[in-house]
Amino acid sequence: MIEVWWSALTFTLGYNTSLVTIGAMLLGAGAGMIGTFVLLRKRSLISDAISHATLPGLALAFIVAGLVQGDGRWLPGLLMGAALSAALGLWLVQLISARTRLGEDAAIGAVLSTFFSFGVVLITFIQSMNVTGQSGLTDYLVGSTAGMLASEAKLIAVCALGLLAAIFVLRRDFLMVCFDAPFARTQGVSPWRVDLLMLTLLMAVVVIGLKVTGLILIVALTIIPPVTARFWTNRPLRMVALASLIGALSAYIGVTLSSINEGLPTGSLIVLAAFGLFMVSFLLSPQRGVFATLLAHQRFRRRVHLRQGLLAVARDEPIFDGLTLRLLQRRGYIRRDGVATPSGHAAARDSEHEERLWALYRRRYPDDALHQEHSGLEPIAHVLPPDAITALEAQLQPRAGEST
Amino acid sequence: MSDFMMFSLVPMSVAVIIGMTCALLGNFLVLRRQSLIGDAISHVALPGIVVSFLLTGTLASTAMMLGAGVSALVTVVMIELIRRLGRVEISAAMGVTFTSLFAFGVLLLEWSQASGVHLDVEHALYGNLESLIWFEGVSLASLFDPVALADLPPQLARVAWVGLVVVAYVVIFRRHLVVGSFDPDFAASVRAHPVIVDLLLVTMVAIAAIAAFEAVGSIIVIAMFICPAAAARLMTNRLGAQIAWSQLFALISSILGYLLAGHGLIWLGLGFDISVSAAGMIATISGLILLGACLFGPQRQRSGAATEH
Secondary structure (H helix, E strand, O other): OHHHHHHHHOOOOOHHHHHHHHHHHHHHHHHHHHHHHHHHOOOOOHHHHHHHHHHHHHHHHHHHHHHHHOEOOOHHHHHHHHHHHHHHHHHHHHHHHHHOOOOHHHHHHHHHHHHHHHHHHHHHHHHOOOOEOOHHHHHHHHOOOOOOOHHHHHHHHHHHHHHHHHHHHHHHHHHHHHHOHHHHHHOOOOHHHHHHHHHHHHHHHHHHHHHHHOOOOHHHHHHHHHHHHHOOOOOHHHHHHHHHHHHHHHHHHHHHHHOOOOOOOHHHHHHHHHHHHHHHHHHHOOOOOHHHHHHHHHHHHHHHHHHHHHHHHHOOOOOOOHHHHHHHHHOOOEOOOOOEOHHHHHHHHHHHHHHHHHHHHHHHOHHHHHHOOOOOOOOHHHHOOHHHHHHHHHHOOOOOOOOO | OHHHHHHHHHHHHHHHHHHHHHHHHHHHHHHOOOHHHHHHHHHHHHHHHHHHHHHHOOOOHHHHHHHHHHHHHHHHHHHHHHHHHOOOOHHHHHHHHHHHHHHHHHHHHHHHHOOOOOOOHHHHHHOOHHHOOOOOOOOHHHHHOHHHHHOOOHHHHHHHHHHHHHHHHHHHOHHHHHHHHHOHHHHHHOOOOHHHHHHHHHHHHHHHHHHHHHHHOHHHHHHHHHHHHHHHHOOOOOHHHHHHHHHHHHHHHHHHHHHHHHHHHHHHOOOOOOOOOHHHHHHHHHHHHHHHHHHHOOOOOOHHHOOOO
């Protein structure tokens, strides 16, 4: 088992498998790339509508091909049919959400379910027809690369490569529209046309991916890699690059795993590989991951407690909070019985000074203070230049009763 | 007549009940712009059922329903966790969750198929409405014959119960539901418990989806959650009327769809004597009704664009 997987991983399992792997990787990269823009445009689930809307086209193309040549399995024809009905579905989603009061979610759901059901009707019709290759059609539901022909794999690879190139060329226009559509308009880029291009490319990716992951799971390839990439960077172009890498990696893992055994569904394995990468990022990403967020939250909590504790020491107020007491004790600011040590008094004075500087700063420059993220917990010297602090300190009026 | 009683009465009733139940809940989903939660939940019923089969070793309905219910709960929790902790937009969080769980279900299914299980993806998707045959239903008199009634397919009673539960939920919580659908903040301020009502709504959606899943497949569920309610939304500005319209549309699509699937091709006179998937046809008809409403519905415009009389 491991040996088979290893030889698949190293592209030594035969010409066909290698070709399929490469095709799927290119597809994953393309899906991740275009998916990123769609995610940034907050329309992720539109690919769900597109993919389900391919079914009636697939079935009709199958019927036509079946009537003409007796066998419905002719990949280019099927893909063309799928693309046509997906385009119709996409057009309807746009129309419904733009022209009626229904939201895009209802439009997506309506198109998805209606088209898919009509496809199911057609499939049950086909099942009573006298056409060979019927089992080939259900492959498009959950995908299968086991019986893929070399010519099919080549077609997928070439199309995916073309898509990658197209997305790469258009990336700046896409970004501009994603982040600032009015600005794009001033630059002579029509957001409407760019949206159309984006959705067309998305549709192309979905249609090409049908054979690999199946129409229910291709959605995952356009959503999971971009979401995963988002955990690792705040820069859009880097996110695009990462998403395409993650998409390709998921496809690589999934396809090679599925070549271990005939019965393993390729689409599922690709999606689960992508989900694995997602989970790792979700938990461990240093910026936005769950652990990092929890740690940051803990750190923030400690700082708030420490500051409040020191302020209480400075004002001679009693402290009751357990965490505050523990934090102060651990740093040697108070004794076990709660009485402040000399170093505690010093730290408390510093804290109070800090707090007053921050308060003054906020009062004098409310607009600037609004842009500071640290809400006064950061030492003010880390945020403001020395001369600004000197100026603030000069303005600081000595407290009544303080002998400075 | 006896043919109708035996072969069509039960599937048609099941389809009508499921359709109307889903459409009732759909009204609130569409208003809240949460239509796709129904989509997500009906996808994850598959892994739930497969896991429950692998654990219990039976395809008994209780185990299946339980499995699907648990998976619906897992989905909702996962979506919320990913959305909150990962700061991911809701539709993307939904996309990540339901596709992964569905993929997991397919993988498990293919695995278990090696050990000879009768369950497949297609069945899960389009169900098998036509298989609900009432063998004892030979004539109208069977309707009053306790022996014949005992032979009714169990799915009918099950969907009827689910329908009752859903109706009860909507009737009991109607004020909370309405307030929460239009203004969650206000709902919270008047202690209408929007969070609990929301959670209950999702639970109801899951229950309806699961009951339907077993009888008619998941695809009809998604269509019935969205299409009749969306079409009704375009007919009127009043919630009560909207619910009434949605029920009417669900009724029409269930009956018409079922009849067309069984006899449509024969009526067309094309020489085909075959029937197509009833679930698929019902959903298709509901989509066509929505299309009609989009083109001609009196309230199809956004309210801002409507003209005052």
